[in-house]
Each structure stands twice: as C-alpha cells, then as structure tokens.
Amino acid sequence: MSSNFSVASLGTPRIGPRRELKAALESYWAGRSDATALTETAAGLRAANWARQRSRGVTVIPSNDFSLYDHVLDTSVMVGAIPERFGWSGGRVELETYFAMARGREGQAVAGGVAALEMTKWFDTNYHYMVPEFAPDQSFSLVSEKPIAEYLEAKVLGYETRPVLLGPVTYLLLGKAAGMDPLTLLPGLLPVYEEVLRRLAAAGAQWVQIDEPCLALDLDVRAHDALRQATAAFARTAPGLKVMLASYFGPFGGNEATVLDLPVAGLHLDLVRAPEQLPLLREAPRGLTLSLGVVDGRNIWRTDLSAVLDRLMPLVGARKVEFAPSCSMLHVPIDLDLETDLDPDVAAWLAFSVQKMDELATIATAFAKGRERVADALAASNQAVRTRYASAKVNDPAVRRRTASVDAAMCRRPSPFEVRRRAQQERLGLPLYPTTTIGSFPQTSEVRKARSAHAKGAMSDVDYDAFIAGEIEAAVRWQEEIGIDMPVHGEFERNDMVQYFGEQLAGYAFTRHGWVQSYGSRYVRPPIIFGDVSRPAPMTVRWSAHAQSLTRRPMKGMLTGPVTMLQWSFVRDDLPRAEVCRQIALALRDEVVDLEAAGLAAIQVDEPAFREGLPLRKADWAAYLDWAVECFGLATSGVADTTQIHTHMCYSEFNDIIESIGAMDADVISIETSRSRMELLEAFVSYRYPNEIGPGVYDIHSPRVPPVGEMVRLLQKAAQRLAPWQIWVNPDCGLKTRRWEEVRPALLNMVAAARRMRAATPETEAAE
C-alpha cells in the first residue's frame, strides 16, 4: 500500500469481547484473585487488541489506550496528582492506591473511609472519568511510566505502536482546582509530559498521539496560549518524535486558527461530527499529516463507503493521510460477529469496532489501489445503505403521522403547579418531608442469576415472573414496615434502565454482547434505535400495578425519560435527534397514561442524561433545551392534576439548565446533592424553583451508611433555603449497585431523619 495512506485507530475498547476485564477486576476486588492474575489478564487483553487491530489492517496501532479503570485516572497517577487523603508518600503507586482513588477506601479515616475521586461524564458520552483534584500547591512529577512500559510491551510482541496520551491542557481543564484556574498549573505539569516524550523517543517511538478533545469546546485565549506552550515544549524537547494532535466530538470552531498554527506533525479531524471541516484537507499546511476521522467512533452504523470516497478523493491529492475512526472506539461494542440473535436485516446495517477497522482498510485500499480492488466491499456497503433507508422496518407511517400531530398543548400540563399541588395533596395525604426512594433496590446476584437463567431458557416465564413478584412483595412489605411514605416496586425486573425499555419498544434492537464501558467495571449495552419508535404494549404497568395492590400507600411508578432513552442508546443517523426523541416521548406518554389508569398516583420519569445531552458548544444549547423540555412535557402531560409527576436527575450540574428544569414543570424533582453537601441545590434556590424537590441525603455511590444526624443536617441546610412543604427526603439515586446490608440501615436512618425534621417544624410553617 502506498505510504501516503495509512489506517489508524485512535484507541480500542479495553473490556475484552467477553468482558474479561470486568471479571478480572471484580475477582481481584473481592479477594478471589491476586494482582498477578489481574495484570496478566490486562496484558492478555492488550496483546489481543494489538493482534486484532493488525489482523484487520490497522497500520497505526495505538498503545497506552488501555486502562485498568480510566485513562484520566491513569494520567493523574502518571503525573503524581494524588490527593493527600490517599496516603501516598512518593514512589510507585500500588494497585491498592490506584483503586482507592477510583472507588474510595472503606473503614479508614475519621469520616468512615476515604472518598474516591469524583466521577463525571467524559464530554457528551456515557463514559465517566475520575475527576483530577489539584491542591493549591500542587506539584507534579513522573510517577508512572505506563505509556513507556506499554509501548515497550507492544514492541516486544512485534508491534510498532503510537502511544496515546491525554493532552495536558484537556487534562487540566477536566480537573478541579478549588478557587484557581487549573491552567496556571501548566508550567509545573509540562516538564512531566516532556519527560514522558523524551523517554518514548528514547525507546524508539516515532509518533505520539496527544488527545486534546477540549478543542471541541468553546475555549478562551488562556487555553489557546496553553496549547501553544504545550506543543512548543513538545517540539523543543523531543524534536524527532512526531505529534498527532487529536480532537474529536465536534469541530474546532473558534479554536481552528490556533490549532492550524501549532507546531505538530499531524492533526486528527472528526469528520463525522464535523463534516464542515472537510475543506481543511485543502487548507491545512501542506506538510501536516491529516488523520481523517471518517468512520463513526460513537455510533454503530455501517459507513456509506462510496459517499466517503466521493467526498475525499477530490481533496486528498498528494497529502499524507490516515483513515481513522472519528474518535477512540472505546464508545462502541467490539465485534458484531458475536451477535447471533440480531434480526439479520438490522445486523447488515451495523459495524462494531472490528467491522469499523475493516471499513477503514477498505477505504485505504481504494485510495492506494483503486475502487475496483474493493468493488465487493463497496457493493455491500451500498446495499446496506439502500436497504436501511428503504426498509419497512425503519419507516412506520403511523408513528410519523402521530409526531406530526403533536401540538404545544400536548406538551404541558393543563393546570398550573399550584392547582395541581392542592389536588395532589388531597389525594395523597402525605406528611411533611415525605420519604421515597429513586426506584431501584439492590440487583443482587440472585436477581441477576434468575434473569440470566430465564434468558437462557433454564427458568420458565412462570417461575421468573413469580420470582420477580416475590422480590417486589418483600420490598413493598419492608418499605411499609419502616415507614416509607411513597414506596417503589424496586425495578427488579430491569436489566438496565434503558435497555429494559428498548427491549420492549418497536424500532429498537438490542445486543447480547454489545457491552460498552460506562465507568470502571460497570458496562452497559446501549440499545440500537434503528427505526420509528412506538410502544406495542404496556411495559411496566403489570409490575407497578402488582406493587400497588400490595399496599394502601401511594406507589410510585418509574420510567426512563425520552432524553435519557435517546442519550444512552445508539441513535439512527437518518432522522434529527429531536424527532427520534419525540417518537420516544409519545411511546412513554402512553405508558404514563396507562400507569395512571392502573391506579398509580405518582409516576417518575427519570432524566439523568438531560444535562449530558447539552451540546458541547453554547451556541447549540438553546435549540437542544427547547426540544428536550418539549419531549419531557409530551411524555408526562397526558395525566390529570391529581397524578403527581416526578423526575429524577443525577450526575448533573444544574446552573446551566435551571430555567429549562423549571420549564419541565415536574411536580417533584429528586436530585443528587449529598456529595456536594447541598451545593447543587443552590441553582434551585437562586432560581426560586417553585415546585417540590427531593435533594438527595444519602450518597449511594458509597457503601457507607449515613448516620441520622448527618442526614438531618443536610435537610436542615435544605430547609434554610426552601419551604418545608417543598422538601422530599430521598437518596441521591437508585440503589441497584448497593447491597441490602447497606440499604436497610441507611433507609431506616433516612426515615428517622425525616421524622426528626417533621417534629422540629413549627405548626405555622407546616400549615403553609
């Protein structure tokens, strides 16, 4: 193949085709295996990844894209940004410290353990990274040589790789530096990066990939300066080592002029998210190697290869180019060939990481040797595109008619909140500070085993249903016993809050092995929205109705909201996201109305991904927020005033979106606030949020049981800012990842905290 055309991979999934990394990590954490077993599994996965990429025609193979937990955490360890509480005193960072940073440490220090680093969303993906924490006097030093070690490990196996580093500017911008601009830390950080580059060059590396996805954000002049300083330092320190600067998830926007002026040898362009950057093939400096991200690294659709060739061929000329996925393939499942149960028509439209590499190799061959050399592959791609867009499975005229008939009145409750509130008070008769939970109770191994047995046909439908009904009954009885005012059924029947609904909706397909890392050892199988979405039958009504039949207390039904269903699925790319969201909202509207008819007085429509859906650039926010609010309203406004609509959001910073949350007009919103000690409530307070709020008082990410006094103090903080009638008492989020041994005492304490608050509220305030 002509040396002008290479096939690059910016990063590959780490988890293993059979989730080998999850098994190894969880076994190590449980003490069932030792560090040697874990590191051997990790090395095996890296070797397999390199082999798989080479066998599929990738010529620019990455190293250091692997991580035991998270690549941002790895970067913190590499540069020695290890907060004091982890007790690291220099030298090598042991696995124990690494995992303490990721997951916290139990049973030490005064407050009952050491808190993990915070975790948050990686740009607009469902991947979560560990937030770097910088002290005011933060210093950096080279603590981990992982990039060099993994480069050499590959070399020994016969692979010349391009090591991947998270760039220093993005790294700093993603971190938390109390009261300080994190970019002021750059001069201290750069020498560590320079040392890494020097060592990589000395080990023989020709290229390094520096990821600076912050370039897809609105950056100010300080960030531009930082990028200039960093790349200049790299060029000075390791002049022989070529830098491929990679940004993805969007166009460079206002950063473009700066980017084109940086002293780097290569530039990666995300041409899937930002096809408008195509002219850079002509306009970028001649000597710059361009990595053309033409295959979607965020989605699972087969690429229209002919269209890509038609677009690129007139522009590439004599330039050296690499054909690449738009971003790391971390965000897609590994291999479509493992999916034996997919509808063959749908399967023919898909490409997972392995198939994406094949596509890239086809494109490179077409360039190097002519289209006729890949005629079969192009014909297959054309056929997939044609059949997909024309398929009756994709297009449902009834759904199109229904979305076309949506009007503004369907998207808002007929009566204002004040009127609804009185009607609901009368119906529900709840005390002040009512207690509830967010929906899920522990997904014990018994529950998962039963579901797995049922899926494999080893447990009959009747037995599985009886098992789930039994779990629900036990949970409802227990909630009654401890005095939860608004119980839930526990979501035992759900494998995942998105996949469960996807499996029941028309227009959705789901996989058996299509796992994608969400954080650490927690993975999800995002369902695939391939066609117009509708609800053939009620999805949750039987379980919620069963739960309600067991108690006189008002049971809350839980559904996953339209925006979250969209965000956490692979979404078709032939229809605007807003339109797909509207279809889901209409399907959910039917479910909400059916739950009401089945006697549920409260229905919670979860939107934890509402904030995450916010586009990376501010200019695009308003349009998104308009349709996102509209879709929530569409899903929830089909009910009477007496039906209480709840929503729930976690993992969210609310300042940017508080007006839209107001516009959603849910009767009650529960939010995650305990870890920030109610700081996140401030947005609601400043905005004078008029409806009811459940600020989380129990951090469900930790096994720790919060004492009554601690929850009372949090509620008192909330009561200083909100009226007592506004406040609900609940945990931060669902309890599916916790154990009953933790949940039971924690909820007992939560109920006790609510009772103390009630007892301490003067009658005048209570009567308001």
Ligand SMILES: CN1c2c(nc(N)[nH]c2=O)NC[C@@H]1CNc1ccc(C(=O)N[C@@H](CCC(=O)N[C@@H](CCC(=O)N[C@@H](CCC(=O)O)C(=O)O)C(=O)O)C(=O)O)cc1
């Ligand atoms: C709230 N969060 C979620 C996000 N995205 C989602 N799609 N869903 C979410 O809930 N994004 C933000 C956060 C991220 N947080 C989490 C939290 C927890 C998980 C998690 O626990 N994932 C599970 C997989 C869940 C699942 O699909 N379970 C299935 C399959 C279980 C399984 O592996 N079965 C085995 C057999 C088991 C046995 O025999 O014991 C098998 O099939 O081989 C189920 O329960 O049926 C995980 O294990 O990682 C994810 C994101």
Ligand SMILES: N[C@@H](CCS)C(=O)O
């Ligand atoms: N109802 C869901 C929301 C998670 S964000 C749960 O309780 O798990």
Ligand SMILES: [Zn+2]
């Ligand atoms: Zn949540």
